[in-house]
Amino acid sequence: MRIVKSVILAAVLGLGLAAPVCAEEAEISLPHVEWPHDGIFGTFDRAAAQRGFQVYKEICSACHSLNLLYYRDLTALGFSDDEVKAIAAQYQVQDGPNDQGEMYDRPALPSDHFKRPFPNDKAARAANNGALPPDLSLIVKAREGGEDYVHAMLTGFEDPPVGVKLMDGMNYNKYFPGHQMGMPPILQPDLVTYADGTKATQDQMATDVATFLTWAAEPNLEERKRMGVKVVLFLLVFAGLMYAVKRQVWADAH
């Protein structure tokens, strides 16, 4: 019996150890960033998320939509209602039809979705050399590696290794699956000027925008973890009580 169990244990462990070795050839290991929102007590770094929103607004939003978000959602990042109103008002959105049956443009309100850069996917492709910039609302949840991947990919552009021939208009990225990416290495140092004086290095901008996009993909992350801690603590105490009662009920049965 012992022998069988240890054989199985060895087999399963062996599989577990062998698997990453095999996988290494195909997959690329992503550098892990210590995120403040990791772990069971994690919370978003609000300052980083606000800076990340600035990076999105000034750079990414030229091509990438954020369709699932409303401007009102930004209050969760620490923007006041008036600030959100001001941010929304910078954009013109189409509304209507009015009483004359005509569509008209008006400044966006906090209750509007984030304005998308292109009217449709075909327009997006036409403007981007045939590549479709994906919507970023869920990008952190829709990629293996999550925010680590977003951060790594944004900082992973480099010259192609010798012998790799890039297709026309493509850029080499060591973390992108297939390595050939339609997106150019857009995050150049000091491309944005942070209001809080943080130096806008490439890594800083990538970290900030990954934080912002994590919040965008999972706006309930903090509430979820806070509730989780309470639920687990409650269940631990409850389990202790239940065990005590169980021992007492069974005391005469053993």
Place this chain on the structure above:
Amino acid sequence: MAANYTNPIVRWIDSRLPVFTMMRHEYYDYQMPRNCNYLWSFGAFAAITLMIMIVTGIFLAMNYTDNTLLAFTSVERIMRDVNYGWLLRYIHMNGASMFFIVVYIHVFRGLYYGSYKSPREILWMLGVVILILMMATAFMGYVLPWGQMSFWGATVITNLFSAFPIIGDPIVTLLWGGFSIDNPTLNRFFALHYLLPFLILGVVVLHVAALHIVGSNNPYGIDMKGPQDGLPFHPYFTIKDGFALVLFFLVYACFVFFAPNYLGHADNYIPANPLVTPSHIVPEWYFLPFYAMLRAVPSKLGGVLTMFSSLLVLFVLPWLDTSKIRSAKFRPIYKQFFWFLVAACLVLGYAGSQPAEGIWLVVARVGAVYYFFHFLILLPLLGKLERPLPLPTSISEPVLKGSGPVPAGAHAKPMEKA
């Protein structure tokens, strides 16, 4: 019977519809073998998980839209804008995984202690029906968010039926409601995903009814010979299952609150796109062993038949196992092969998660052959060849050893002992 109740309302109801008597009979006085261990709690976990799935599912359905253009965003609306929608969805999503973990342990417990043997054959077969219904329900539920894996998983699985000659293509057309996976497919999957859990509930009622006719098996696999071998379900097993249930909820809660997407696949957060195939289509983890068997066979029809047979073989298991001894505790050779079967299933599951090529294809083939070898060849032979260990004469004999005879009043007033 009704006279037993002092409350006049209870007495009035019970003499007209004896629900109280029934509940008392099935969940209070029902005798459980006293040596049942915590593995016997997994049936209760499964029943509770089914309830959780139905309740969360009903509330999700109130906010879900079964239209290919809206399904994905309606799920995200639940996640973002519906009050505690994220909680409902994560409970439901992880609940599917928990349901399968619990049921797989429940099934392997049955395999280990021989719970499928006479007189529990029908009980076991109803359990296999539940498992198959669960798989159908889980598969259709996974399609509903209309993400990439939803769409392409549905494409792979529904296409399996086209392997059957003559009837194959009409079946696929019926499943799709057209000539490709589209809105009609989503509509019927949603309708069926809502319907099947209630069928499962019905079969669970039959499963429990059959259980209470023949009684629970136990770690010794021998029958109860008298009241000294059993304990009333309440309070002994209500409290034991209750305590175990809290531990199960702890595990469940850790997934829901701290790693809600760990068991899922990132691609399903990309909206379905019929024009872009994911590089690597994988089903949910609980289907991986079956997926490995499907891909292990070079012919499509062969793979489909192998996969379905791996479940169908469980129906005839009570007659394949020729040993009269139920529990693996007293079957030294079967006990070892049981663990080989567990290992084969785990290895098959891992192989199913890898691309079907090179070493993993070989591993899947070996695993699949071993799986069928276990049921079709080993079990019939082992019953004849194996020399079982001597069985205990009764359940209470080894359990109560050293503590003297049972005090006469022990069962009647268990709570009075403080």
